[in-house]
Amino acid sequence: MTSDQGRLRPAAKYARSLGELVDHYADSLVLLDLTAREIQFTGLAVGTSDLLPGDVFIAFQGLKTHGARFAVDAQRAGAVAIITDDAGATLLRDEGGASIPVVVLRETSTQRALAGDIAAWFYNYPSRGITTVGVTGTNGKTTTTYFIDAALSGGDHTTALLGTVELRVGQDSIPSPRTTVEAPVLQAITAMASERGATALTTEVSSHALALDRVAGAKFDVVAFTNLQRDHLDFHGTMDNYFADKARLFAPGLARHGVVCVDDEWGVRLADNAPIPVDTVASRPGSPGYETAQWRVTQATIGLDNVGSSFRLVGPGGIEVTVHSPLPGLVNVSNAALAVVVAYRSGVELAAAARGIETITAIPGRMERVVDDADHPLVIVDYAHTPDALTLALEAVRPITAGRLVIVFGSDGDRDQGKRPIMGEIAARLADVLVVTDENPRSEDPAEIRSAILAGVGRVRPDLSDVVEVSPRWDAVARGIELAQPGDTVIITGKGHEPTQEIAGVFHPYNDRDAARAAVSADS
Numbered sequence: 157m158t159s160d161q162g163r164l165r166p167a168a169k170y171a172r173s174l175g176e177l178v179d180h181y182a183d184s185l186v187l188l189d190l191t192a193r194e195i196q197f198t199g200l201a202v203g204t205s206d207l208l209p210g211d212v213f214i215a216f217q218g219l220k221t222h223g224a225r226f227a228v229d230a231q232r233a234g235a236v237a238i239i240t241d242d243a244g245a246t247l248l249r250d251e252g253g254a255s256i257p258v259v260v261l262r263e264t265s266t267q268r269a270l271a272g273d274i275a276a277w278f279y280n281y282p283s284r285g286i287t288t289v290g291v292t293g294t295n296g297k298t299t300t301t302y303f304i305d306a307a308l309s310g311g312d313h314t315t316a317l318l319g320t321v322e323l324r325v326g327q328d329s330i331p332s333p334r335t336t337v338e339a340p341v342l343q344a345i346t347a348m349a350s351e352r353g354a355t356a357l358t359t360e361v362s363s364h365a366l367a368l369d370r371v372a373g374a375k376f377d378v379v380a381f382t383n384l385q386r387d388h389l390d391f392h393g394t395m396d397n398y399f400a401d402k403a404r405l406f407a408p409g410l411a412r413h414g415v416v417c418v419d420d421e422w423g424v425r426l427a428d429n430a431p432i433p434v435d436t437v438a439s440r441p442g443s444p445g446y447e448t449a450q451w452r453v454t455q456a457t458i459g460l461d462n463v464g465s466s467f468r469l470v471g472p473g474g475i476e477v478t479v480h481s482p483l484p485g486l487v488n489v490s491n492a493a494l495a496v497v498v499a500y501r502s503g504v505e506l507a508a509a510a511r512g513i514e515t516i517t518a519i520p521g522r523m524e525r526v527v528d529d530a531d532h533p534l535v536i537v538d539y540a541h542t543p544d545a546l547t548l549a550l551e552a553v554r555p556i557t558a559g560r561l562v563i564v565f566g567s568d569g570d571r572d573q574g575k576r577p578i579m580g581e582i583a584a585r586l587a588d589v590l591v592v593t594d595e596n597p598r599s600e601d602p603a604e605i606r607s608a609i610l611a612g613v614g615r616v617r618p619d620l621s622d623v624v625e626v627s628p629r630w631d632a633v634a635r636g637i638e639l640a641q642p643g644d645t646v647i648i649t650g651k652g653h654e655p656t657q658e659i660a661g662v663f664h665p666y667n668d669r670d671a672a673r674a675a676v677s678a679d680s
């Protein structure tokens with residue numbers, strides 16, 4: 157089955173022959189059957205799920221298996237040829253089944269980067285005709301890309317936005333399966349965005365994508381770094397490796413200019429060593445890079461009008477602008493400041509970028525106000541699912557809460573177990589009323605996850621006062637809202653925009669925003 161992202165292709169017909177391909181990449185590719193030179197292909201895919209009829213299937217040695225094992229599926233889905241390495245060619249020969257021409261890679265170690273490069277060549281280097289921005293960092297990528305999208309729009313750009321929540325070109329949007337799409341998908345969407353009149357494209361760039369060369373072939377005008385916190389060590393092994401993978405985005409072949417948030421030491425290290433020109437941005441006096449940053453946030457007023465924040469951003473040579481961030485909390489001051497500088501370095505006037513930021517109404521599942529009227533408590537849905545993010549989220553809503561702060565939360569199954577009691581402790585310390593429930597239990601027993609969270613809660617509140625345990629999550633959201641009054645805030649954390657809840661291998665349709673709205677209408 158072809159994924160929705162695989163369908164995001166330009167309407168214009170792109171076609172090249174295998175002969176053109178191997179001539180262009182004569183140092184890297186060999187066509188085994190010379191009679192196949194005239195065969196035309198109309199796209200590329202690195203996985204069968206993204207493949208359309210007429211594509212070349214690029215079959216990698218993956219982390220788990222070899223793509224060549226899916227050659228028969230690829231041919232059945234309409235692939236006209238396969239690019240693979242020696243091991244893949246041997247597999248195809250030994251296992252048989254697929255009867256389409258094979259192009260062999262001379263060098264296996266650069267195969268993923270080559271896939272991006274070939275896709276860029278195939279679509280005539282689409283990032284050359286459009287302003288492109290890439291954002292990396294542990295937290296804040298999604299939020300910052302929405303801010304950047306708004307700031308670029310403030311400069312009259314027609315925009316495209318790719319990331320964890322959606323793949324959006326103009327007014328068309330589909331849910332995103334990934335933070336960063338595969339390289340041929342990225343090139344196809346960039347070509348499609350250009351074709352539809354987009355003048356700027358912003359994408360989130362995950363550390364997985366950088367390690368696996370999913371942005372190879374792109375050329376970013378501006379790249380940005382938000383922060384680095386402990387995460388994904390199962391994949392990267394150490395923080396130094398994780399940092400090194402993030403830093404790959406700041407390479408001369410991939411990006412022209414960088415904008416780095418230096419509120420943490422990792423940002424300072426990145427800016428000090430980046431081989432491309434960078435601007436540094438700091439949002440917090442006292443943070444590691446504040447004194448030396450080229451751009452500094454001053455006069456920040458957090459919780460302004462019980463909604464967002466306003467601040468002054470002062471840059472090189474004394475240029476400055478006032479920015480109103482409609483999202484609450486200091487982290488969104490930092491995200492908005494970064495976005496303004498990115499837009500500025502993309503050619504947008506500072507004041508226009510700041511005006512763009514003000515137009516943001518909501519970012520799906522990121523501090524999103526889903527119920528906001530005088531008759532009910534304020535209900536916010538947020539994606540915080542790590543201890544750091546939970547702390548920041550609760551600290552962000554406290555100043556905009558006149559009454560009590562109610563949190564509905566859980567913790568993921570089949571993921572870091574150590575964070576469960578820590579998140580319980582944080583919620584018990586920073587919120588008034590706790591509704592402990594399920595997130596995505598996956599293969600684990602949901603009751604055991606809740607009990608690990610409650611153990612942490614108990615360290616702060618031994619009598620478990622104002623703490624309830626409710627499952628399923630839909631009922632927990634209703635309970636949280638029932639326990640609150642107008643003037644209180646109910647924050648539902650952990651699942652953000654997610655449209656499903658994963659329980660015992662099954663993805664059940666579920667969304668926190670729907671649950672909250674249903675609870676409020678049942679109550680009205």
Ligand SMILES: CC(=O)N[C@H]1[C@@H](OP(=O)(O)OP(=O)(O)OC[C@H]2O[C@@H](n3ccc(=O)[nH]c3=O)[C@H](O)[C@@H]2O)O[C@H](CO)[C@@H](O)[C@@H]1O[C@H](C)C(=O)N[C@@H](C)C(=O)N[C@H](CCC(=O)O)C(=O)O
Pocket residue numbers: 202203204205215216217218219220221222223224226333334335336337338362363364365368391
């Ligand atoms: C850990 C990781 O990132 N793995 C990626 C990696 O998989 P792999 O090397 O294990 O692939 P494999 O399963 O051995 O398969 C080998 C090859 O066969 C192909 N294949 C496999 C099965 C099939 O039915 N058909 C098929 O064509 C695969 O596309 C692949 O090219 O290469 C594959 C193809 O390039 C990716 O699809 C796959 O991402 C998987 C799906 C994934 O879930 N990745 C997550 C962890 C990820 O990338 N997450 C980040 C966000 C992280 C965050 O910040 O939270 C993201 O950018 O979304």
Ligand SMILES: Nc1ncnc2c1ncn2[C@@H]1O[C@H](COP(=O)(O)OP(=O)(O)OP(=O)(O)O)[C@@H](O)[C@H]1O
Pocket residue numbers: 293294295296297298299300320335360382383487488490491521522523538539540541544545546548549
């Ligand atoms: N600059 C920031 N620093 C720390 N935490 C942040 C920052 N911005 C947002 N957050 C918190 O982290 C959560 C995730 O934010 P967001 O989705 O923007 O980040 P992300 O990098 O895209 O995350 P993920 O990779 O998990 O999708 C938010 O819900 C918020 O609570």
